[in-house]
Amino acid sequence: MDEGYTAERLLVSVARKDSEAFRRLYDLASPKLFAITLRICRDRGLAEDALQDTFTAIWRRASAFDSRRGTGMVWLAAIARNRAINVLRRSSKDTSTRAGIYQKDALRLPDLYDARLDYAELDSFMRCLDELDETPRQAVLLAYYEGWTREELGRRLEEPVNTIKSRLRIGFNKLRHCLERAK
Amino acid sequence: MASKSKHIQAAETALGIEPIGAETKKESELRRQWERFFAPLGLALREEYPPQDMWYRIQAALDRADDQRKIRQTKRGMKRWRLAALAASVIAAGLAAFVVIKRPEAISLSVEKTEHYIAVATSNENEGALIVEYDPSDEMVRLRPVGLTFDDRGDFQIWHSAGESEPAPVGLLLAKSETRLPLVANIGDTIEVSLEPKDASTSKAPTGPVLYRGKLAAPQE
Numbered sequence: 001m002d003e004g005y006t007a008e009r010l011l012v013s014v015a016r017k018d019s020e021a022f023r024r025l026y027d028l029a030s031p032k033l034f035a036i037t038l039r040i041c042r043d044r045g046l047a048e049d050a051l052q053d054t055f056t057a058i059w060r061r062a063s064a065f066d067s068r069r070g071t072g073m074v075w076l077a078a079i080a081r082n083r084a085i086n087v088l089r090r091s092s093k094d095t096s097t098r099a100g101i102y103q104k105d106a107l108r109l110p111d112l113y114d115a116r117l118d119y120a121e122l123d124s125f126m127r128c129l130d131e132l133d134e135t136p137r138q139a140v141l142l143a144y145y146e147g148w149t150r151e152e153l154g155r156r157l158e159e160p161v162n163t164i165k166s167r168l169r170i171g172f173n174k175l176r177h178c179l180e181r182a183k
Numbered sequence: 184m185a186s187k188s189k190h191i192q193a194a195e196t197a198l199g200i201e202p203i204g205a206e207t208k209k210e211s212e213l214r215r216q217w218e219r220f221f222a223p224l225g226l227a228l229r230e231e232y233p234p235q236d237m238w239y240r241i242q243a244a245l246d247r248a249d250d251q252r253k254i255r256q257t258k259r260g261m262k263r264w265r266l267a268a269l270a271a272s273v274i275a276a277g278l279a280a281f282v283v284i285k286r287p288e289a290i291s292l293s294v295e296k297t298e299h300y301i302a303v304a305t306s307n308e309n310e311g312a313l314i315v316e317y318d319p320s321d322e323m324v325r326l327r328p329v330g331l332t333f334d335d336r337g338d339f340q341i342w343h344s345a346g347e348s349e350p351a352p353v354g355l356l357l358a359k360s361e362t363r364l365p366l367v368a369n370i371g372d373t374i375e376v377s378l379e380p381k382d383a384s385t386s387k388a389p390t391g392p393v394l395y396r397g398k399l400a401a402p403q404e
Contacts, residue, residue: 031230074222122223172194
């Protein structure tokens with residue numbers, strides 16, 4: 001892969017329906033996006049369905065990408081997460097199966113692997129996340145990595161749904177203030 | 184400056200705790216800001232390589248959706264032409280009435296509504312049923328077989344037809360709880376599943392027996 005091809009540049013070309021740029025974008029981004037769909041779906045078949053949906057959505061909606069609002073990879077990652085959550089929630093997997101998965105490694109943090117990643121951003125996000133109480137901290141990680149709904153979070157964390165809701169609200173406020181301070 | 188509650192709503196939709204509904208431009212920007220906050224969690228994951236045929240699956244899905252879109256555009260064009268002709272007739276009749284009795288009537292035209300379509304395709308061969316769900320917003324059809332045995336008899340090929348048109352192949356029904364395929368369809372379109380010889384070309388028309396047949400309809404309110 002030519003390092004000159006960034007996700008941002010390729011997305012601009014994909015928006016013009018440049019199929020070669022689409023292939024290059026696939027080569028560049030699919031391993032990272034598949035990691036995201038796999039992490040959320042926890043099932044290769046579902047993760048593949050979600051990745052297929054992700055790239056068909058990228059082909060159709062690349063013109064909606066605006067580089068002033070964030071990097072190309074952030075935009076792509078958000079699409080992959082949303083598609084994976086949709087696929088997961090439509091699948092027949094029930095929450096007891098997911099609870100079993102949770103027992104093993106739900107809160108395992110990602111491997112710090114990607115040389116292209118801005119570690120300062122990850123570092124400040126993790127420091128701010130650590131400032132939260134345990135329940136909202138776990139809820140954020142479970143919702144991000146496993147696509148849990150508020151009801152599922154309540155069952156798993158053994159808290160009433162309204163308590164989860166209010167703790168998350170307090171957590172989001174703390175997180176925002178912390179991240180804005182860290183900028 | 185966005186309010187605290189707007190930020191909370193944006194964080195909830197960015198995390199997927201709340202679905203993304205209709206958003207104002209400001210709400211969408213705020214959600215994207217939260218997506219940027221959360222993004223390092225996903226982008227730090229160790230890369231996983233998708234299967235080698237994934238690129239071809241994506242291309243095939245886009246090609247199928249493109250074909251279906253062209254058919255729908257043609258149908259929409261016909262529908263618009265018919266509506267325009269109807270509207271012209273109504274206006275002409277209205278004007279004529281106005282001239283005669285000097286009392287104009289309001290003309291209202293119905294607008295096509297976007298919704299979720301479903302069909303229960305049944306079998307005459309004691310093969311259970313097939314639940315078909317179609318979402319026009321993402322142009323995907325979802326098929327869930329109930330009581331169907333997947334064995335060595337052959338492949339279950341899915342077909343779509345609109346009105347009197349010949350059935351067009353959509354894809355194969357997979358031996359799993361749900362098969363999802365791109366499709367552009369409308370209310371009243373027919374979904375069929377035929378039993379075809381294994382690995383046979385199915386690009387033209389059904390050659391084996393049609394096991395299931397059902398018409399897409401809007402769910403009852």
